[in-house]
Amino acid sequence: MNLSQHLPALIVVVPLFFAFVMPLLARWRKQWCVPVTLGAIIFSFVAAVKMAFQVMNTGPFSYYMGDWPPPWGIELGIDYLAAFAALTITGVGLLIIWYGSKDLLHELKAEVIGWYYTLYLLLIASMVGIVITNDIFNMFVFLEICAIAACGIISIKESRDCIEAAFKYLVLSVLGSGAFLLAVAMLYMVTGHLNFTFMAEALPEAMALYPNNLLVALALLIVGLGVKAALFPLHVWLPDAHSSAPSPSSAVLSALVIKVYAVAMIRLLYLVFPRELLGMAPVMEIILWMSSLAIIIGSMFAIVQDDIKKMLAYSSIAQIGYVFLGVGLMSESALVGGILHIFNHALMKSMLFLAAGAFIYGTGVRKLSELKGIGHTMPIPAIAFCIGAFSMVGIPITSGFISKWYLALGSLDVGRPFFMGVILISSLLNGFYYLPIVVNAFFGEPEKAVAKPKPLPKQMLVPLTILSFGVIFFGVFPSLILGIVYRAAQLLLGL
Amino acid sequence: MEDVIVRYVSRFILPFVQLYGLYVVLHGHLSPGGGFSGGAVIGASMILYALSFNLAAGSKKLSHDVSSILESSGALIFAGMGLLSILLGGNFLANRAAGIPLGTPGNLFSSGSIAIITFGVGIKVASTMITLFYSLIEEEGHSHDHH
Amino acid sequence: MTITEIVLRLHANSYYFFAIILFIIGFHTMLTHNNLIKKVIGMNIMDMAIFLFFVAIGYVRGGRSPILEPGVNHTFINPLPSALILTGIVVAVSVTAYALSLIIKLYKHYGTIDAEEIMRIRGGGSL
Numbered sequence: 001m002n003l004s005q006h007l008p009a010l011i012v013v014v015p016l017f018f019a020f021v022m023p024l025l026a027r028w029r030k031q032w033c034v035p036v037t038l039g040a041i042i043f044s045f046v047a048a049v050k051m052a053f054q055v056m057n058t059g060p061f062s063y064y065m066g067d068w069p070p071p072w073g074i075e076l077g078i079d080y081l082a083a084f085a086a087l088t089i090t091g092v093g094l095l096i097i098w099y100g101s102k103d104l105l106h107e108l109k110a111e112v113i114g115w116y117y118t119l120y121l122l123l124i125a126s127m128v129g130i131v132i133t134n135d136i137f138n139m140f141v142f143l144e145i146c147a148i149a150a151c152g153i154i155s156i157k158e159s160r161d162c163i164e165a166a167f168k169y170l171v172l173s174v175l176g177s178g179a180f181l182l183a184v185a186m187l188y189m190v191t192g193h194l195n196f197t198f199m200a201e202a203l204p205e206a207m208a209l210y211p212n213n214l215l216v217a218l219a220l221l222i223v224g225l226g227v228k229a230a231l232f233p234l235h236v237w238l239p240d241a242h243s244s245a246p247s248p249s250s251a252v253l254s255a256l257v258i259k260v261y262a263v264a265m266i267r268l269l270y271l272v273f274p275r276e277l278l279g280m281a282p283v284m285e286i287i288l289w290m291s292s293l294a295i296i297i298g299s300m301f302a303i304v305q306d307d308i309k310k311m312l313a314y315s316s317i318a319q320i321g322y323v324f325l326g327v328g329l330m331s332e333s334a335l336v337g338g339i340l341h342i343f344n345h346a347l348m349k350s351m352l353f354l355a356a357g358a359f360i361y362g363t364g365v366r367k368l369s370e371l372k373g374i375g376h377t378m379p380i381p382a383i384a385f386c387i388g389a390f391s392m393v394g395i396p397i398t399s400g401f402i403s404k405w406y407l408a409l410g411s412l413d414v415g416r417p418f419f420m421g422v423i424l425i426s427s428l429l430n431g432f433y434y435l436p437i438v439v440n441a442f443f444g445e446p447e448k449a450v451a452k453p454k455p456l457p458k459q460m461l462v463p464l465t466i467l468s469f470g471v472i473f474f475g476v477f478p479s480l481i482l483g484i485v486y487r488a489a490q491l492l493l494g495l
Numbered sequence: 496m497e498d499v500i501v502r503y504v505s506r507f508i509l510p511f512v513q514l515y516g517l518y519v520v521l522h523g524h525l526s527p528g529g530g531f532s533g534g535a536v537i538g539a540s541m542i543l544y545a546l547s548f549n550l551a552a553g554s555k556k557l558s559h560d561v562s563s564i565l566e567s568s569g570a571l572i573f574a575g576m577g578l579l580s581i582l583l584g585g586n587f588l589a590n591r592a593a594g595i596p597l598g599t600p601g602n603l604f605s606s607g608s609i610a611i612i613t614f615g616v617g618i619k620v621a622s623t624m625i626t627l628f629y630s631l632i633e634e635e636g637h638s639h640d641h642h
Numbered sequence: 643m644t645i646t647e648i649v650l651r652l653h654a655n656s657y658y659f660f661a662i663i664l665f666i667i668g669f670h671t672m673l674t675h676n677n678l679i680k681k682v683i684g685m686n687i688m689d690m691a692i693f694l695f696f697v698a699i700g701y702v703r704g705g706r707s708p709i710l711e712p713g714v715n716h717t718f719i720n721p722l723p724s725a726l727i728l729t730g731i732v733v734a735v736s737v738t739a740y741a742l743s744l745i746i747k748l749y750k751h752y753g754t755i756d757a758e759e760i761m762r763i764r765g766g767g768s769l
Contacts, residue, residue, distance in 0.1 A: 141729060152740075158747065160748075164760065170740065171672070174737055175685075178692055185692065
């Protein structure tokens with residue numbers, strides 16, 4: 001038995017296993033919940049690091065569940081994109097739940113905290129599953145687990161806003177999953193395969209016979225995953241869901257969950273569908289315009305918000321637009337920018353939400369206009385927020401700059417400077433709503449609740465510090481992560 | 496709910512329903528049905544019991560706590576069988592490839608890990624049905640208290 | 643295409659045709675009704691339509707369920723879609739249960755299960 005060769009299965013199964021152990025622990029050994037959860041996610045993180053090194057050294061590899069080779073069995077395919085996404089999910093997921101282990105105590109009732117860890121582990125397992133699976137039906141199953149777990153970590157708070165937001169999210173998620181399943185049916189109908197590789201081989205022939213069938217499938221996939229990824233104009237559920245949830249939930253939902261669907265869409269569009277089919281309908285063009293609108297309108301909505309978490313939620317709509325902009329431009333640099341932005345946005349948005357959570361924990365204030373002077377009384381979260389805000393705007397030496405730079409290069413590569421204009425305008429808009437907060441935080445006079453905040457526990461400060469360090473670090477040394485991203489983009493584009 | 500006819504009829508059919516559910520679960524690897532269908536039948540029988548007698552009688556037979564423990568253990572059996580295959584040297588969930596004896600096809604004790612997994616799924620589904628029912632009904636009870 | 647041809651084609655593809663009609667009914671119910679329970683019912687109808695569509699892919703006219711009996715040779719249906727859809731049904735069950743429990747909670751908070759009523763109480767926004 002060589003454990004390292006089973007990592008692709010174990011990275012999913014270990015969190016899944018401990019998710020079901022958690023209710024038992026919550027009943028008898030409450031104090032073990034946090035260490036066991038952290039342990040399971042640390043295991044996944046180590047596995048993801050190991051897989052990333054393996055994939056960089058020896059190239060993509062796959063794992064056959066139950067020793068059944070495809071097309072009969074389920075195949076887990078670890079390519080550059082999958083390893084990269086798994087690394088992002090487990091790494092950021094670990095920091096968020098570490099922070100959450102203290103923050104949740106004041107946001108949730110004591111008896112449901114054990115269930116929170118169950119849901120969180122399920123969410124991590126399903127997200128990793130979505131990015132590493134090479135089987136479309138398996139992907140559907142993980143999508144559903146992810147949808148329910150994601151709604152669960154919102155509704156667990158039981159305030160009326162949370163319940164309502166979770167219901168709205170659930171209904172739209174189910175709609176999205178329904179569209180996805182119908183697309184799977186259409187694809188299975190004409191190809192007879194569920195494995196990505198085999199489907200990709202069978203599709204050119206099927207395209208000649210049943211082009212309409214495939215176009216419908218493509219449309220359903222884009223709508224289905226678009227709803228879940230909150231691609232404009234399918235984003236209506238996102239602001240309420242992400243702003244009302246407990247802070248760790250908001251962080252994981254904004255930073256990771258919506259990106260996972262983007263990764264799924266990238267894999268399906270680039271690896272499964274033949275390029276000619278994408279030429280038959282202006283799919284990429286539609287994605288481009290939707291994402292440009294998302295970038296502009298998301299930022300505009302964010303400007304008018306006064307609730308800090310709602311503002312961050314609208315900003316997520318704009319940021320997911322960057323990822324899809326990279327997908328739609330179809331050039332190497334743009335795709336690198338888009339994929340890199342998955343990682344960078346995961347870092348900075350989780351940091352911003354956690355910093356906002358820290359403000360709320362310390363002072364109970366959610367309104368931006370009342371957060372004046374927070375930089376004097378809660379310096380560490382305020383500095384983290386400030387770094388996140390600079391990164392959002394895209395100021396050099398922060399990681400947000402790198403991905404925007406590549407996106408802008410990519411739009412010039414394909415001769416469409418218009419989209420570079422979109423990126424520039426949105427950076428200005430981002431500056432409009434992030435910088436006043438930073439200025440107010442450090443140059444305002446603290447009053448009322450802001451003047452005397454509760455001290456923050458270590459478990460909340462350390463993840464924030466690590467994340468802000470990460471944002472700067474990957475802004476100064478982007479080459480560490482760019483290597484795998486470049487390979488991923490080249491593999492996807494078939495270069 | 497004190498309906499004599501419902502009580503007598505359900506008392507009469509319940510053993511058959513449960514036996515049938517158990518049969519479907521245990522023969523999951525041989526015939527149509529399996530963990531989910533059989534588990535749903537068993538779960539439904541418990542729900543029928545709680546409905547036709549009352550909730551207190553139902554929870555005496557299988558309390559909310561026990562059903563949520565069973566729920567976890569059903570899932571753990573599934574994952575455990577998968578991990579066992581890795582311990583035996585195969586891939587995750589491998590059956591014959593990991594050296595688990597398959598037996599004679601058509602016998603009740605055959606098909607290696609599939610039968611055990613089906614059993615685990617049966618436990619999981621049955622207890623999930625019951626837990627869902629209890630959770631919804633208890634929630635309903637709470638909301639009546641409020642108004 | 644003459645009318646007979648259209649009718650014949652519809653007949654040949656009747657499962658798919660009715661699945662799509664059912665899908666539209668479910669979708670319509672889900673989007674237009676204000677009653678949250680009806681929304682959930684619509685959601686289920688929609689899911690069932692997709693399941694019907696998927697299972698119909700595996701159906702072979704005159705085929706039997708694929709249980710091998712020694713010495714007997716039959717045409718079998720393709721069991722894979724049915725097996726996949728069993729998973730889909732499990733998911734639909736859990737989603738329905740979860741949605742219903744959320745509705746109970748909403749009723750507790752708002753005293754109504756009408757989406758518009760809830761919207762009015764919240765003041766703005768949409769459900």
